[in-house]
Amino acid sequence: MYTPKVAVLFGFGINCDHETAAVFEMVGGKSTRVHLNSFISGEDELSNYDILAVPGGFSFGDHLGSGRLMGNRMRFSLRDELLNFIKSGKPIIGICNGFQVLVKTGLLPGPDNNEPDFIQRASLTLNDSGRYEDRWVTLDFNKDSNCIWTKGLTRIDCPVRHGEGKYVMPDAESLANLANNNQITVRYVDPQKPQSDNSNDDVLPFPLSPNGSMMNIAGISDKTGLVFGLMPHPEAIYAQWLHPDFSRGGAPASTTDIQWEGQGLQIFRNAVEYIQSTH
Template sequence: MQEVRAIVLRAAGINTDVETEYALELAGARADRVHINRVIEDKDLLAQYHILIFPGGFSYGDDVAAGRIMANQVIHHLTDAVRRFIDDGKLVLGICNGFQVLVKAGILPGGDGFRQEEVTITGNDSGQYEDRWVYLAPQSPRCVFIEPGRRIYVPVAHGEGKVVTCSDEALQRLQADGLVAYTYVDRDGRQGPFPINPNGSMASIAGLTDRTGRVLGLMPHPERFVRRTQHPHWTRLAADLDPDGMTIFRNAVRYVRENLLQAAAAQPIGEIPAVSSETSPTAAAPLS
């Protein structure tokens, strides 16, 4: 069987790369943690991967603003490579700091339809960093990472997670275009003030997707709920608890298997040469 390959991008101050790699491997992908310098040196490196992850942390100390310096690096060195990655039908996931990078680099909500000056992520209304668990309601049916209809419980841990648009009109466009991926809700699915919405995001936005549905950025940390014992009160819950964070990683891996690996197997000289050259087409047959 062909492997689903994920690249977890490291940089100075990125600090959730190891557990993100672990979550991807639990979901069945083979993940590599790679420093951004290696990708800048060799932009073809991305070609061998199906999923590109911008993980959480404090890239470059979140100096100036969260994710800004790394976004600046992406803009000036990797715009084309990331664009090609998305255009090739592959998946991009930004978690917490990674979401901030994607928004500040203009990758989310995406160039077609949105200008850089229309959406940003800024400091929490509370004025401080907070680590707490929140419920997320799935919104966009288009986003391939999301399990439709499933409300998930995951932690946020950030000081700058408030999604802001420059105008009500821009906000309405985000919603109308189906670019809102997740919203913060309470246990029963209702939106509300802090702490239900932990940072004061407009329209309780927790995550955004782009027009392809193959790019997801979200403030909460799905990689922190991939095993039962990570739940904040697992000692009160059933032993067969399915960890909500896994839904995002499982869906990503499944999407790649169903859409990219089969396509690659059908046409060996296809869009992901690095993988298909390593693995014989027949090995992928059981999936098709």
């Protein structure tokens, strides 16, 4: 079986690089933590890898808007490499700060029909509460999405840990377009309601929606389904013992052979298996 090579970016305040590297290894990938400058200087090359992960953190302290400065470094110094990576059908994930970076570079949600043009079309801004918070949310996945990362997922619990996670777009039309394209991959939902009842686009009350995101958007993918970003942290529920209900006997079980596996791991396995299926 082919072992996909995963580049896990770090540097400048990214801080979920260790666990992000670890979860890919748990599902059969080979992770390397790569400093962004190694790609920019040419010491290492993005094309050496099959998967790119931009982990969570506080790149540049979120100053001038979360993800903005990191996004600029990528947009202005790594543009061709990123373009080639996407054109060769390789998946990218951005989690939390990584999602913010991908949105600010313009890779998410990306243009409708063309290859990436690095134009910002959405933003992630300050939570309506005005506060950074760490709390658990429940997420439902879009079963009609073509996103390779979320295949087969329906509902999971995982933590959000951000101060700027409110997804916004400049007008109703672009939001509607995003929905019609099935690019709204994952949304905050009320765990008390079954999945079919969660099609409501009205913003859920705090804390069901931790940030006031438009249409309760927690994560989106690009048109190809290869680039995926989300504010919540699926890597933080790689094991059931990390679930807050674990001591109550209430942590959701895994459907895989790994008995202790938590619900978040499948996202990373999906990408690894996707690469394996193309080799």
